[in-house]
Amino acid sequence: MAKAAKEMGNAGRRAVLYAGCRHIAVVAAYAACYTLLRDVSVSHWNLASGLRVLCLLLVPYRYWPALVVGEAIPLAWLGWSNHERFGLLWATVVTVPPILFSAPVFAWCRRYMTLFRAGQVNVAALLSCILAAATVSALANTGSLALVQMPPGEEVPAITTHIVLTYFLGSYLGALTLAPAFLAWRSGFAHWRALVRDGLAGVLPALIALMWLASAKHGDEVVQISRMAMFLPVAWLTSRYGWQGAAIGGALASVAVQLTVTAVRDPAAIQAQALIAFAMSSLLLLGARLPFGVKAKPAIDTDALRGFQLAQQGLYQEEQRLRHVAESLEQLGQSVRDGQRRMVERLRPMLPASMEHGYARHLELTQMELQRLANALHPRAWRERGLEATFMDGPLAQASSLAGADYVCDVTGSGLDQLAPDVHMMLYRQACELLVYLLAREPMRHIHVQIRGGYTHGRRWVVLRLTGTRAQSEQRGRSVPEWRQLVALLGTNGQGMATVRERALIYGGVVHERESHHHLRVALLLHDALRFESRPAEAGALLGHPLSA
Numbered sequence: 001m002a003k004a005a006k007e008m009g010n011a012g013r014r015a016v017l018y019a020g021c022r023h024i025a026v027v028a029a030y031a032a033c034y035t036l037l038r039d040v041s042v043s044h045w046n047l048a049s050g051l052r053v054l055c056l057l058l059v060p061y062r063y064w065p066a067l068v069v070g071e072a073i074p075l076a077w078l079g080w081s082n083h084e085r086f087g088l089l090w091a092t093v094v095t096v097p098p099i100l101f102s103a104p105v106f107a108w109c110r111r112y113m114t115l116f117r118a119g120q121v122n123v124a125a126l127l128s129c130i131l132a133a134a135t136v137s138a139l140a141n142t143g144s145l146a147l148v149q150m151p152p153g154e155e156v157p158a159i160t161t162h163i164v165l166t167y168f169l170g171s172y173l174g175a176l177t178l179a180p181a182f183l184a185w186r187s188g189f190a191h192w193r194a195l196v197r198d199g200l201a202g203v204l205p206a207l208i209a210l211m212w213l214a215s216a217k218h219g220d221e222v223v224q225i226s227r228m229a230m231f232l233p234v235a236w237l238t239s240r241y242g243w244q245g246a247a248i249g250g251a252l253a254s255v256a257v258q259l260t261v262t263a264v265r266d267p268a269a270i271q272a273q274a275l276i277a278f279a280m281s282s283l284l285l286l287g288a289r290l291p292f293g294v295k296a297k298p299a300i301d302t303d304a305l306r307g308f309q310l311a312q313q314g315l316y317q318e319e320q321r322l323r324h325v326a327e328s329l330e331q332l333g334q335s336v337r338d339g340q341r342r343m344v345e346r347l348r349p350m351l352p353a354s355m356e357h358g359y360a361r362h363l364e365l366t367q368m369e370l371q372r373l374a375n376a377l378h379p380r381a382w383r384e385r386g387l388e389a390t391f392m393d394g395p396l397a398q399a400s401s402l403a404g405a406d407y408v409c410d411v412t413g414s415g416l417d418q419l420a421p422d423v424h425m426m427l428y429r430q431a432c433e434l435l436v437y438l439l440a441r442e443p444m445r446h447i448h449v450q451i452r453g454g455y456t457h458g459r460r461w462v463v464l465r466l467t468g469t470r471a472q473s474e475q476r477g478r479s480v481p482e483w484r485q486l487v488a489l490l491g492t493n494g495q496g497m498a499t500v501r502e503r504a505l506i507y508g509g510v511v512h513e514r515e516s517h518h519h520l521r522v523a524l525l526l527h528d529a530l531r532f533e534s535r536p537a538e539a540g541a542l543l544g545h546p547l548s549a
Contacts, residue, residue: 102132
């Protein structure tokens with residue numbers, strides 16, 4: 001017991017250390033990206049605002065404190081580097097990251113606004129989030145500017161409406177440049193090749209020509225007209241590819257306008273960028289309403305969807321039959337035990353003591369074998385206490401112990417009990433197959449199962465991660481000696497990853513396998529079961545969701 005408790009403690013410390021390393025990685029990655037984008041940004045074109053919007057929309061809540069720290073680090077360096085010129089009060093206030101004030105707004109948006117609908121981006125909700133982030137960023141920048149203390153002889157900058165609008169426009173346009181383009185790429189758009197081809201052949205040459213016309217040697221009027229005309233190629237791309245075309249074309253147009261700017265806070269450039277921001281917002285909304293934009297992500301046809309539904313239903317019916325057989329075996333075992341006991345009671349006067357002991361031993365072995373077979377077909381813990389108890393101390397824990405490995409299971413997230421029963425069945429069967437697969441490769445010292453449920457894009461999902469701590473290098477490449485007993489105990493086929501991937505595909509899932517010097521890890525994603533009353537277009541859009549939980 002002491003050894004098991006010690007191992008459990010070590011496993012907990014390793015889990016905490018692993019989680020801490022992930023948070024540190026998020027801090028470093030966000031700080032690096034923020035610094036790079038801030039170096040190429042100006043007050044009226046703030047790309048860092050786009051990074052902030054994307055992270056608050058897509059990154060899980062548990063990493064938000066890491067994002068705050070990651071943004072505070074470069075801002076703290078900025079404040080310290082300029083504290084002698086602008087004052088300690090400004091340097092202290094500028095260290096407070098705007099993402100800290102934007103986080104509550106985005107938490108509310110993610111809770112009460114549908115940002116992703118049927119696998120598609122809700123463009124109106126996205127623009128509302130960008131607008132809110134730009135407002136918060138503008139207020140934060142204006143507040144820090146109001147606390148600037150200039151050296152003697154230098155004029156303190158005045159807070160005017162023009163300054164506030166410049167900050168707002170910069171954050172809004174910067175977010176419009178990055179966020180929609182990234183989400184368009186992430187949305188699984190089916191016509192990327194055609195969009196890239198038309199962008200390179202149609203939009204890019206037009207923008208380069210307009211940039212040449214916007215050079216100062218052609219006069220102020222030509223420059224202004226050329227800048228304002230840069231949204232026309234974006235409109236053409238929108239008409240062909242919906243909001244995805246508007247997102248990509250708008251990002252190119254925004255960069256093109258910025259490349260024509262030769263002076264800081266050029267009023268003419270700011271006017272052109274205001275027009276581009278208005279045009280991009282309008283075209284994104286228009287593109288989302290176009291038929292092409294709605295059908296941009298290919299939906300699985302009705303026959304294919306029906307096939308997935310029938311496959312899920314067939315697997316569930318097969319599991320129900322296995323459960324019925326397991327219950328029948330237990331009842332048969334009870335009947336056999338009662339019959340044998342009655343027979344032994346009648347024959348006891350005529351049996352020697354040694355023979356009676358042999359019959360009792362035979363009876364016990366028969367009962368154990370029937371219970372093992374029934375448990376392999378359908379675990380008793382599952383029937384009596386549910387799926388979570390089965391993972392905690394059911395056949396998986398017994399199989400790990402039989403193979404000489406410690407076993408730990410963590411269940412987190414929400415909505416796991418709300419998944420369809422057939423998804424529970426598939427999750428358990430896949431976990432058994434994965435454990436047998438890992439132990440077929442080599443012995444393991446520790447088995448860690450992590451289960452996390454969630455709700456995204458209008459559909460519930462569950463992620464299973466099974467991590468095995470590898471034994472000594474000389475034992476690798478050889479299965480555990482008890483492998484055949486494990487297959488019988490868990491009721492698996494032992495057919496490897498091919499079977500796991502095929503079954504995961506039926507539930508719109510994917511499987512990722514990763515190997516390091518110390519660990520073997522397999523991650524599995526399953527979506528909730530399809531229903532016959534589901535609309536084919538929506539269900540088809542959800543089938544291919546990537547492993548992002």
